[in-house]
Amino acid sequence: MALSILIDWFPYLFSGIVLTLGLVASALVIGVGIGLPLALGQVYGSLFVRTAIATFVWFFRGLPVLVLLFLFYFGIFPAMGLDLPAFYVGAVVLGLWGAAYQSQVFRGAIQSISEGQMIAARSLGMSKFQAIRTIILPQAMRIALPGWSNQYPEVLTESSVCYAIGVAELLTRSSQIVSQTYVTMPIYLACAVIFIFLSYAGTAGIHYIEKRIAIPGFGPGGA
């Protein structure tokens, strides 16, 4: 009975999975795209830049994702004259929230690269920018990856909070099915199984990448 309901409603649930993955993917892209420059700014920037970034990080790490979502959905974006669909608000908020955390993962990794790497690069005539791009970052990103891989399951699970602003993601779809069919546990159980599976698959994928880009004797993946 429950199984046949699940099968009947699966296409509906599936579109929720797609939206959840869409949220996660855009949030991670925004997270890296903003988190990495923030990290570089915090390591190499002026006092003003460092203070501005520290404030950003403090703000986004200091508030629950749900509160951030409400702030942006009902307050900040409308005040800016932006009438964004809930999905975009969710993706941007998760992205900025993730960027705050990721910036600290990247910052730690950049700072763990020995000073000699920069000195040697500069001694060969590289500009600071060239040295960061070709010498520091390729090493730092390898070191950051294990810590960064936390971000995927974190953003994935937090994405369910977008339920509260009506994004039709996995949890939203599940509860809609529940209210249509009055079948509760089997549906939420299916929702949980899907979340856990997505989390496992993504993390396994990241571990695979970690192994692929490992360098002998270097970093956590090395000998």
Place this chain on the structure above:
Amino acid sequence: MTDEKYILRVENIKKSFGTNEVLKGVSINVRKGETICFIGPSGTGKSTLLRCINQLTIPDSGKIFLNDEEVTHAGPRINYFRQKIGMVFQNFFLFDHLTAVRNVEIALLKVKKMNPKEAREKAMYELKQVGMADWADHYPAELSGGQAQRVSIARALAMDPEIMLFDEPTSALDPELTREVLEVMKKLAMEGMTMLVVTHEMGFACSVANTICFMEHGHIKEQGTPAELLNNPEFERCKAFIGEFREYSQ
């Protein structure tokens, strides 16, 4: 003011770290093809002097000229001068994420904008010069200290520098590995490279250097040919320093 016969002129360089004045006005002129060794107790500014020459450390005052062009206050042009001034470090500082050959070619690609094929050929040639061609595809962590240092010498030489700075290149190496690195440096000196070497290897200094500078407390206290310094040091501390070396080497 200009003096054509010197490739490098260091004029009255001073540098303090906090209240500690490490260089108290050091001047030296270097002729093309000359090897100058800097000896003396630790903490007397030898390494700082080398780092000031390619502006890895910015001196507080004084000037440095390479071929009569001012290196100090060069602004972004310092990246041009640094290609002309190769540097080798005590701890090698090879790029840990790159193989030996990639270490040598990376600056050719990024700084000199050579095409990949040319850069690879040049990098392999330089590795061959230091006897490391067979190790081209190994990562730094897979090399011994002596091998790593020879790769770092190749990396600096690939830029076709006019002058090479060696900052205690063998201090992190055991005697056997020290010898293989010194052999490479000796060959380089014979081929006419201009070299400034901070070292505690008195044997190398005496056999290869044209000039030995004894540094103490931020000054060059004594300067002369190896024979002059060994046989007839005027300055007491220098005499004692060299005396210690003689005692241990017997």
